[in-house]
Amino acid sequence: MTRTLRLLLGDQLDPQHAWFARPDPAFRYVLMEVRQETDYVLHHGQKILAIFAAMRAFAARLRTTGHTVDYLAIDDPANPQSLPANLDALIARHRIGRFEYLKPDEWRLDRQLADYAAGLAIPAQAVDSGHFFTGRDEAARFFGTRRRWTMEPFYRHLRRRHGILMAGPAQPQGGRWNFDAENRKAWPGTPPVPADWRAGHDHTELWRRIEAAGVASFGNPDAADLRWPLDRDEALAHLEAFLEQALPHFGDYQDAMHSRAPRLFHALISFALNTKMLSPHEVVARVEAAWQSGQVPLAAAEGFIRQILGWREYVRGVYWAAMPGYAAENYFAHTQPLPSWFWTGHTQMRCLAHAIGQSLETAYAHHIQRLMVIGNFALLAGLNPAAVHRWYLGVYIDAFEWVELPNTLGMSQFADGGWLATKPYIASAAYIHRMSDYCSGCRYDRKARTGPDACPFNALYWDFFARHAGTLAGNHRLAMPYAQLARMDPAEKAAIAEKAEALRANLDSL
Ligand SMILES: Cc1cc2nc3c(=O)[nH]c(=O)nc-3n(C[C@H](O)[C@H](O)[C@H](O)COP(=O)(O)OP(=O)(O)OC[C@H]3O[C@@H](n4cnc5c(N)ncnc54)[C@H](O)[C@@H]3O)c2cc1C
Numbered sequence: 001m002t003r004t005l006r007l008l009l010g011d012q013l014d015p016q017h018a019w020f021a022r023p024d025p026a027f028r029y030v031l032m033e034v035r036q037e038t039d040y041v042l043h044h045g046q047k048i049l050a051i052f053a054a055m056r057a058f059a060a061r062l063r064t065t066g067h068t069v070d071y072l073a074i075d076d077p078a079n080p081q082s083l084p085a086n087l088d089a090l091i092a093r094h095r096i097g098r099f100e101y102l103k104p105d106e107w108r109l110d111r112q113l114a115d116y117a118a119g120l121a122i123p124a125q126a127v128d129s130g131h132f133f134t135g136r137d138e139a140a141r142f143f144g145t146r147r148r149w150t151m152e153p154f155y156r157h158l159r160r161r162h163g164i165l166m167a168g169p170a171q172p173q174g175g176r177w178n179f180d181a182e183n184r185k186a187w188p189g190t191p192p193v194p195a196d197w198r199a200g201h202d203h204t205e206l207w208r209r210i211e212a213a214g215v216a217s218f219g220n221p222d223a224a225d226l227r228w229p230l231d232r233d234e235a236l237a238h239l240e241a242f243l244e245q246a247l248p249h250f251g252d253y254q255d256a257m258h259s260r261a262p263r264l265f266h267a268l269i270s271f272a273l274n275t276k277m278l279s280p281h282e283v284v285a286r287v288e289a290a291w292q293s294g295q296v297p298l299a300a301a302e303g304f305i306r307q308i309l310g311w312r313e314y315v316r317g318v319y320w321a322a323m324p325g326y327a328a329e330n331y332f333a334h335t336q337p338l339p340s341w342f343w344t345g346h347t348q349m350r351c352l353a354h355a356i357g358q359s360l361e362t363a364y365a366h367h368i369q370r371l372m373v374i375g376n377f378a379l380l381a382g383l384n385p386a387a388v389h390r391w392y393l394g395v396y397i398d399a400f401e402w403v404e405l406p407n408t409l410g411m412s413q414f415a416d417g418g419w420l421a422t423k424p425y426i427a428s429a430a431y432i433h434r435m436s437d438y439c440s441g442c443r444y445d446r447k448a449r450t451g452p453d454a455c456p457f458n459a460l461y462w463d464f465f466a467r468h469a470g471t472l473a474g475n476h477r478l479a480m481p482y483a484q485l486a487r488m489d490p491a492e493k494a495a496i497a498e499k500a501e502a503l504r505a506n507l508d509s510l
């Protein structure tokens with residue numbers, strides 16, 4: 001009998017994969033906690049802890065269902081802390097005759113494992129994880145030679161192809177493809193937001209072992225009771241709670257932010273999805289069924305499905321088309337280092353103190369906080385996009401490069417020059433005030449552009465348009481701000497430029 005070794009990565013925890021249909025003594029599975037994976041960027045403690053805890057739960061589940069599993073813990077003296085070294089040792093020890101692995105979603109690991117497999121003396125095979133609606137190159141084939149892509153046509157193509165929210169072969173339910181315009185309300189304090197989901201497991205001992213092994217991290221590890229579902233059963237329970245308590249309001253308040261409600265009506269399922277405990281197919285099907293049964297309005301169901309079927313598949317397509325090299329893109333040649341308060345949350349700007357403080361505390365911020373507060377500031381202040389990317393990759397519980405990089409570098413920093421997004425996502429204090437309660441009680445004046453108390457977003461915003469007029473003024477989606485800039489008094493323009501320069505020179509003190 002040929003013995004086969006099958007590698008499972010920390011984001012490949014899908015018990016429904018065909019590999020696990022029935023136990024077979026010919027197959028050994030291996031999961032490993034390795035410094036190679038904890039150290040490629042500085043991670044939030046919750047991210048390391050949640051991935052290891054979920055891997056341990058998955059290994060236990062496989063063993064309970066009769067599979068043979070090797071598990072290498074981070075503090076195991078026999079663990080040389082890299083995937084190839086551990087695989088070599090297992091192949092030799094168990095006289096393995098064949099190696100298989102699930103295709104990784106990150107370019108870095110895809111290359112490493114492809115090279116490793118090519119160098120083996122035994123046969124090796126990469127197997128599809130079966131997780132996504134689309135193949136790696138499907139978006140590239142869909143867009144062909146076009147250099148600028150947009151999500152919407154790809155989303156509609158997938159709606160049609162998979163028959164999701166469709167009234168006929170080419171007819172969307174409700175007569176519209178997109179209910180985005182209805183998703184822009186601020187949250188006035190009601191309806192009440194759902195309570196935090198907690199599984200009630202204490203991970204203090206695992207956290208102690210991670211720290212004792214010397215793994216560096218930042219942020220609050222929250223080891224006494226992580227809020228993230230760590231196995232499929234917990235993830236399904238979490239999904240049902242979301243459908244019942246939050247989805248009905250998801251569409252309305254999708255873009256809202258509030259200092260007393262960090263989560264609002266978002267799902268908090270990106271960790272379960274990205275580690276593959278949940279499949280996007282089942283989540284989309286469950287949401288569509290909730291609409292069909294009258295549990296949620298069509299706008300909420302469509303808005304949510306668009307995130308998963310549309311954005312999630314689209315950014316993955318951008319990632320595989322743009323790699324390698326995407327992480328080095330820097331369209332605006334921005335070079336500023338991150339201000340020190342990215343690591344503490346201690347800034348006088350109330351919006352950023354909340355969004356960054358919450359990220360450090362919970363390893364989570366919702367989309368608009370990531371895009372229109374933190375990312376918006378980073379772009380306006382001219383922060384180095386590669387440094388911004390590394391911060392996002394480290395801080396968020398759901399950050400895996402295939403999804404984080406296009407969102408950060410492409411959508412939020414426009415560092416790819418407009419491949420993924422048609423215009424930079426930037427805004428002044430007026431937008432943040434409209435969508436949140438952050439500005440009331442802030443030390444800065446949201447209405448002022450210049451002067452010692454002026455909100456830093458305002459001068460940086462107008463100065464950004466002025467500095468980049470050469471590359472952006474021709475973009476028809478930016479016609480309004482450029483028309484406004486043209487009408488601005490030259491003395492005010494000069495004062496704004498001076499103010500913005502002073503702000504960029506003193507980012508740490510803001
Ligand atoms: C700068 C920046 C960095 C981001 N980094 C990540 C990341 O590392 N990992 C990640 O999963 N998402 C990332 N996103 C997308 C999005 O912010 C998160 O998916 C979302 O906040 C996760 O929380 P949730 O489960 O409560 O999402 P919800 O708002 O409830 O949305 C539901 C699901 O839709 C999917 N989704 C929504 N928007 C996107 C998007 N733009 N791209 C891909 N999937 C999306 C996610 O799977 C999410 O779980 C990033 C967005 C920005 C602007």
Ligand code: SF4
Nearest residue numbers: 349351429439442455
């Ligand atoms: S005034 Fe400016 S810095 Fe303060 S919360 Fe509003 S947008 Fe943020």
